[in-house]
Amino acid sequence: MNEFNASRSSMTRRAFLGTTAAAAAAMTVGQKAAFGAEEIKFWDMVWGTGASYTAAAKELVGSYQPSGDNLGVRYQSIPWANWYQTFTSAAASRTTPAVSSGAAFLPFYFIEQGVIAPADDVVAGFDKSGTNDFLPGVLDAMKTDKGYAAMPWSMDLRVIWVRKSLLEKAGVEAPTDWQSFIKVGEALKKIDVVGLGLAGGSTTTDGQHTVSALMINNGGGLFATDGTLDCVTDRNIETLDFLNELVRKGIIDPYAASYTSDNVTRDWLSGRVGMGFGQTGLDKNFPTDQQSDLTVISPIKSTRGDMGTVYYINPLMMFKTTASQPSSEAFLTWYLDNMKVFWEKGVAIDVPVRKSIADLPNLKQNANLQKSIAEWQPVGKTIGAQAPRPFGALNAVDGGGAGAAFIQQIIEGKTASKQILETLQAALEKVVK
Amino acid sequence: MTTSAATAPRTAAALDPRRAGLGRTFAAAIVTLVMLGPILAVFWLALRPRLYTDITGPTLETFGYIFANTDILLWLKNSAMVSILATIVSVMVAAPAGYVLSRGRGGAVSAYSLFIFVVQSFPVVVFVIPLFIMFASVGLVDSLGGVAIIYVASSIAVACWMMSAYFDTIPVTLEEAAWIDGCSVFGGFVRIVLRNSLPGVLSTAIYSFLLAWNDYLVALVFLRSDDRFTLPIGLQTFFQQNQTDWGPVMACAVVMLAPPVVIFALLNRFFSIGGIGGSLAGR
């Protein structure tokens, strides 16, 4: 009787361990089956309008018919939360997909590490077929010593938006330079509207985008033209002094130090924010009847008379873990030729990087987008400015802890500009080797 | 309100089972209302219209949307499978281990106890990459079974403790009587101790279940395919780069609350809330 009980219990335990193993086995079989079915994987971030973007992308990839010996493609959506964990753990264990979209500087890190294959053949393919209509400078921005790190598919360009109704209410015209920006901000402040909306919280990079845009606006940046870290420059100090003036005059909201990007979007919606940097699709967040209240203004001149902004080029990269490199390249080329549906359906909120897409009828009608492409894109640079080209360590600059503390110190407004920049320089020296 | 224990009249009522009535119900209702403010917010936010729609004002549309347009039922099923598997394994492994902690004496048991302690102290979140590499090499990545193993490993130390503390309350004389009747140590454990430990088992199970049910850090890294997403990962599909679709997130959250609440409500009859504490309090 005792023996019976004992063995029954241990059997049960074994059975459960067995279940786990079976689940593991099922998983392995599943993977094999995927290879058996001759498919490669495509990972895609949750871009644009979120769920509706993902649905559109899934549908697009589902319609892909590989030609010749090329393999079919399976779509997998990847959440933004903790994306660096997802990608680095996959790369470290060699379980990366064949093709993937991702954060702007990830390909530069990965190509330095030899994890992804250069996209030179894909670029050559576009040249050969005469369909290379990428906007000026966009492909060049992907160049590294080892070839093109990735293919660009859209551009997160930061432009200054204003809410016309709020400016009218405050009785001011849109600013054209830093001096008039402060004037407009003061007028908005009088009617309790924030003049430079931004999200400075530690889990978003929105505030860093705004500050980078203004540094580039003043001809500055975090790096020198030889690619070395160079935060403490006169131009950057001027930019931070300008920001400090905005803080002191209440044009920047002190609450912004903890804002998530969602918080600032809600403030735009509620009419609390009247002006600020945003993506070119900011108006898409609004109900249809209010979208026309939002306008992109022309780039503003800094005190020195410079213009500029920051952009991020959203990349598509090809991992070396693919079952077939030609299949990866064939799919990538096809995808770039067919992704215009995202803009046709209105699920992409970034700037298209191909002229054929930018010229789509519905985009031609979008005055804000056309202005962004015509006036803002040419003066844009990456957060690698003024370095000649992006590099892998920018990953740690974009979204690292140092950047967040930097923005929050600016919003706090208690520390001298030079000292803030020195702190940033010291912190970044640890991550940019 | 929360310091009511310190005021004499309230404490009198607190300690005397006979002197509480509707007055206490009223007080408890107010305290509960304050404590649940953020949860009421979740319900309120679940009524928000989705982004990119022109609906204004509270709506139940989000609930219809998540059931019609997302895989929420699949996420629910995956979450339930992982959590139940992890819970069962956790209890089955922790019960005998806890028995050893409770009854065993001497250096080996102390070392064992310290080992459990040290293991529990390691932060999974920092070690996730080597863990991932290891699981990838045996094909346990993107597998609900693999995730369940990690949950078991994360909950086992506390589970051992909970079980051990409960076993402490069961007089060892009961087993000794059984041993004299010819019962093995293992038989005594199963037939005498485990049989009398339902509250301890349930408390341990609930702890393990909630740990698995609510986790998102492990699942986010280890689960890669839509059809294996658990609910907390499913929630992430509403988080865009620059904005969050609150309505559906909160509607999912409301759905996600239901199973544990039902479990608590059903099990409430079998064990007093503090089954664990009661056990730990023994001696």
Place this chain on the structure above:
Amino acid sequence: MTLAGLALPAVVLMAVVNAYPVVYAGIQALHDGDLLNLGNFVGLANFRDALTDPLFWRSARFTVVFSLCGVFGSWLLGFALALMLKPNFPGKSVFKILLLLPWIVPIVVSSMSWNWLTATPDSLLPVLARDFGFGRVMFLADPTMAMITVCLFKIWISYPFMMMMMSGALEGIEPNLYEAARVDGANSRQQLRYIVLPMTARSTYIAWILMAMFSVNDFATIYLLTGGGPVDSTTSLIVLAYRSVFQDFRPGYGVAISFLMTGALVTLSIILFRQIRKANIA
């Protein structure tokens, strides 16, 4: 022997899952590589860098504050609620379940809800604070307030666990002890002091240790609410370690921090363990 057999499954499981990651991380801690390459052997340089970094010590300080709040704040609140729920009264079981909800709600969701209640000037709590004459209260944007808010969030998330522990402990007290005390003329405060607290001491110690462990290792609570900001004011050691590994791509440094943290935690807990034994003897 049988006892060893009973302990075996748990030991094997813990060893198998933890051994490789810990050894791997240990090796990383001695190197200066990134997430994909081990890099050069640097000895204990990562540990030295950590111990000489002012941010490490600020984070350590916040970890202590956060954990003390997590342990004692949630214990006080949980204990008070357990006392409230002790006698029978109409609706008791409903309140018991409702009060557990903060533990049941996924933290991804509750952090959003807290953000919604506190983040912007139009949020409920800042508006209430203004209406009650406290002026402009920035619950998350002011470094000091952010620390307080994160600690309150932690207490709110953790009290149900404490409430469970302590209600059980209260149930373990023989009712006739109160009876005897009353006969002896003890008032409620004295009953609490001389019966309830001593009789629940063991549960209390265990609850403290468990919660200390949960708090020190608690990444999600802090990260999801503030991300460690503003200006690193709510950066705890685990957040710092996480950021070093995954955002700064310095795994060696991050792992070194987490080892230092684990070491301190284990040492501290062993001391507390001794206390439990003493409490047992008493």
